Amino acid sequence: MTHPTLLLLSGSLRKGSYNRMLLAQAAEAFGPANVIEGDLDLPLYNGDLEEAEGVPEKVKTLAAQIKDADAVVVGSPEYNKGITGVLKNGLDWISRLPGWPLKDKPTVVVSASAGRTGGETAQFMTLSCLTQHQARLIPGTAVLIAGAMNAFDDDGRLKDETSQKLLTERMEGLRAELG
Template sequence: MVTAADTGGDGGTGERGPLRLFVLSGSRRADSLNTRLAALAGVAVRAHGGTADLASVKDFEVPDYDGDLEAADGIPAGAIRFRERLEAADAFVMASPEYNASLPGVLKNLIDWTSRFRPQPFNERQGLLISASPSMVGGNRGLWALRVPLEHLGARIYPDMFSLATAHSLLADGDRIADETLQQRFETNMLNFMNLVEAATRYRCVKKAWVEYLGERPDLTIDRTELSA
């Protein structure tokens, strides 16, 4: 991994603390293949000198999004906890199942609630999407659907997503992916993402604003605009 001495991003001390990644399983099920893959992502993060904060969507229960409910009671506690964990990390990894060629509704709902905070916490945050499925597609179609709301919210999603097909047999042992070629590809993907996150935290791109464009012409009454620090 790139070191602080290489980049000079440490203020001249030559030292830097480890990267902290928030690793989320998009499944509630206890023995989910995606929860197992998320655990392997945590292993890879720690193997490359980072720290991993593992969680599941089940840890952040929220009701279905309802504007009237938000107006009456505010943003629910589950979304508040999720934002806190997200903002405490340098980047996030989401291991998401594929439901009918898309993402799970529970994960989309959590993203929708969390997007209501100001400042909007996904904006400019680096993310990696991974999936595991018994199918030959490996959940890849669901990851393409998941990219859409996250990138709309300004998240910088790593181009090389990782999808593990026939995961029910390849994740049987729990410690690593049974196929050595796929295990190596997974570890390389994780390491490359961590290197990008490390560089991005030191050489931040100046982004003046996040704008949710809703109309034909920018209008403060219909377009949500948020200035970046």
């Protein structure tokens, strides 16, 4: 039996990122899958670079991974009450290729942030950007992990059962979309 391909996109590049931890938990809750993490460590979008050298290979790889995925989960941290530059830059780059790779792609956004709102503003902005990409945003209660530095145990697992249950529900909802 072939498993669906689940693509994870983290708006934080750091190794110890809480959003990457949350994405790992999301992937586990999604169930058996071919899990891939897209690389958003891309050059800053610059129209001159694009004109001189074309779209970077890393961006083409990312777009192909998104296109081939059955479902996408985005981890959207919050920087200064907004979407991170890393995530926005990645979304801007992939929009420069024909075909809108996220179009109709079943997608869920989750967030972990240090503040009390768990990155709600950034998640809202991310959902808005993904609407422009015509992603198929699967509705559900927002997964917002507040006080992220205290929310995970040493193994990177969510400590709070309610949050884990909600994440599981959202991932079940995403999987159900695959038919």
